[in-house]
Amino acid sequence: MEPVQPVATARIARILHAALVIGSILVGIAFFFVVQRNGPAFRDDPLAGYLTAGLGLANLAFAIAFFRPRIPQRRMDQGPDEYWMTNEARGAAIVLWAIVEAAGLISWVGYYLTGRAVPAAVAALAVVTLITLRPSRLEGDGAS
Helix, strand or coil: CCCCCCCCCHHHHHHHHHHHHHHHHHHHHHHHHCCCHHHCCCCCHHHHHHHHHHHHHHHHHHHHEEEEEECCCCCCCCCCHHHHHHHHHHHHHHHHHHHHHHHHHHHHHHHHHHHHHHHHHHHHHHHHHHHHHHHHHHHHHCCC
16 A cells, blocks of 8 residues: 655645636736727726726725735744645635635626726736735745
8 A cells, every 4th residue: 555645735725826816817818808809898888897896896905804814824833734734724815815816807897898997907906916915925924
């Protein structure tokens, strides 16, 4: 019987985070080309863009204010794999990333519907926020 390899949970967290970032960027690129080629879905309704941008921004602020503080910092004696194996860190990070990506997707839809810059800017802010909330940054001062 072969020995069981330990699960590299830090690597899994990095892969999951990268997939969320890349997915959000690809949605933005796809919507950009669709809007450039076909025009916005709601040409005469700028309110939809402002509404989705506001909703995305509120979602983003909610994630940063309420979910980011719930992620514990890694202890100095704890390795990255041990840290990401804990439910407190892994579960809270996944919820945070999902809410931030949802803010971006809501705003990308607003850009698709109206072609306005405001929802696109909020979506870009969500992508930048998601990039800055990378796994090594969430680990805090205990990160090597």
